[in-house]
Amino acid sequence: MPGMTTLKVRPEYFKGTRPGAERRRYRRHALTLLGRFMREDKQEYTCRLNDISLGGVSVFSEIIPRDQERILAQFEEIGLLEGKVARIFADGFAMEFTATHRRRQKLAAQLTWLLNRHELDATDQRRPGHDRIALVPKPVSIKMPDGNIYERNVLDVSISGASIQMEMRPEIGSLIVVGRLPAKVVRHHDRGIGVEFQHIQQFDRIREDFG
Numbered sequence: 001m002p003g004m005t006t007l008k009v010r011p012e013y014f015k016g017t018r019p020g021a022e023r024r025r026y027r028r029h030a031l032t033l034l035g036r037f038m039r040e041d042k043q044e045y046t047c048r049l050n051d052i053s054l055g056g057v058s059v060f061s062e063i064i065p066r067d068q069e070r071i072l073a074q075f076e077e078i079g080l081l082e083g084k085v086a087r088i089f090a091d092g093f094a095m096e097f098t099a100t101h102r103r104r105q106k107l108a109a110q111l112t113w114l115l116n117r118h119e120l121d122a123t124d125q126r127r128p129g130h131d132r133i134a135l136v137p138k139p140v141s142i143k144m145p146d147g148n149i150y151e152r153n154v155l156d157v158s159i160s161g162a163s164i165q166m167e168m169r170p171e172i173g174s175l176i177v178v179g180r181l182p183a184k185v186v187r188h189h190d191r192g193i194g195v196e197f198q199h200i201q202q203f204d205r206i207r208e209d210f211g
Helices: 011-016 101-124 203-210
Strands: 034-038 044-052 056-060 070-075 079-089 092-097 139-143 149-157 161-165 175-178 181-189 192-197
Touching: 056 079, 149 203, 161 181, 175 192
Parallel strands: none
Antiparallel strands: 034 044, 034 070, 044 056, 056 092, 070 079, 079 092, 139 149, 139 175, 149 161, 161 192, 175 181, 181 192
């Protein structure tokens, strides 16, 4: 199908090995899934997937393992993944996979299905007559669920929702305020989030606020 995301495993990933310089050659995809991970001491903790590639993941977690620590992680609709901590950041960590070629092939198939399903779901949510208006990106205030306010670009907008460029990924269903409009987060994409306004807006109001 035209436009569908496809992922492939390159030959140098046979037997779970790869050159260090290849660490970020695979494109990372924003994907929100709940999961758990187990540290070397066998203690388990909850986490939330932030993005994923065929080489690794980054996750949000209140518990941060040690750099290079080996862990097992399990995510909804993906299953068990093994690896080591490659990078630590403020609210989580990045994990580099240790996997056989066969496991990477399976992961590629799982991600292809998940990513295309999310895109199709997002398209289905756009109701007839609610066409998106592409904008010259400009900063708009975004009030997050925790009350913090950020200035972020709105990529496109309709009378029922908008696409916002941002690095944060509030949970699906979270309530935020876009400019002056209350909205709900309905999807994540590779550049940010998609939101649905609490109320259908008048076209002139959309042009006034975002045009």
